[in-house]
Amino acid sequence: MRIIVTKSYDAMSMTAAKIIAGQIYLKPNSTLGLATGSTPLLMYKKLIDIHKSIGLDFSAVTSFNLDEYIGISPENPESYHYFMYNNFFKYINIMPKNIYIPDGMAADINKECHDYDQLIKNNGGIDLQVLGIGKNAHIGFNEPDIKFETTTHKVKLDDETIEANSRFFADAKQVPRYAISMGIKTIMFAKKIILLANGKNKAEAVFKAVTGKISPAAPASILQLHQDVIVIVDKEAGAMLPHVEN
Template sequence: MRIYVVNSYDEMSKQAANIVASQVTLKPNSVLGLATGGTPVGMYKQLVEMYQKGDVDFKQVTTFNLDEYYPLSRENANSYYHYMYTNLFKHINVPGDHINIPNGMAKDVIVECQTYEKNIESAGGIDLQVLGIGPNGHIGFNEPDVKFEAGTHLVKLDEHTIEANARFFDSKEEVPTEAISMGIRTIMRAKKIILLANGESKAKVIKEMVSGDISPKVPASILQLHGDVTVIVDQEAAKELKNCSQFALCM
């Protein structure tokens, strides 16, 4: 696990965008796993600027998003489908049929989850997975639990997650209580992972993630077992990382 402590959100976003762009440059037909929420918005802005300058080309890329609220239509301004097109897909040249986002209005959720898994496998697996992290340690919408969920599945959202995401809705009551999410096994099968976190509210969980016990009570702690994880955090999110010597790189 490599940990980069940077000075600001902008620096975190630029460094993450550079990693994604390098992946696409080295392997133009890369399969990217993408995250939503407030944290990666700056990274997507940087990638759009890089594309507009001609520094990166996404025409062969395939994408799979981590999750989507359920039930929520694509037309809803708070859907992750809408988020991804607003922040990234409308501004770059990923072919529409290469974009994969769980269907938040699927009539048969079990079939939707199984199909999503098969599509990831058919694409050859995820080359680079981008993750954020919730204050409770969730990655994707894999909430704290007594066990790790393996594949893509329907999740009942934790109360803390609902409260954290209420800022994107008009009220807490409008936040869906369920979501379709990639599972831990699916995430861990990605060849490379980058995780982004900023702000003091993430400091405690970042410490638990990188140096605590591996437990489904802190889902992100499973990343300690992955062979190629890069964590990029700002100074605030790194406040409780007292000793970096145990990590492959901390700078």
């Protein structure tokens, strides 16, 4: 595990964008695992800038998103479909047929989860997976539990996660209680993983992920077992980490 502590959120975002750009230059038909939320937002803007300024080509790239709320349509401004298209996809030349996001409106959620994993497998797996981290050390929507959920699955969101996500909704009661999420096994099969975190409210979660006991009580801690993980944080999120690279 490589740990990079940057001076700012902007620097964190640019560092991550450069790694993703390098991945695409080296393998134009890369498969990317993508995350939503406020943490990767500036990273996506940096990638858009790189695409527009020097022609970073996404035309052969395939993307799989980590998760999606259950019960929210893709047209809903709070859906992760909407987030990805309006903050990233519509500004680059990725092919719509190569974009995959779980369908939270599927009639059979269990089948949707199974089929999503099969699509990832059929595509040859994920080359580079981007992750954020929750204050409770969740990754994707894999909440603290007594076991690691392996494959893509339906998950009941913790109260802490619902509270954290309520800032994106007009009313906390509007936050969905369930979501579809890639499981830990699905994530861990990615060839390379980037974990992003910024802000002092993420410092404890980052500490648990990087130096804590490997336990489903802190889902991100499983990343310690992956062979190629880069943790990129700003100085506030990395405040509790010893012996870091600046």
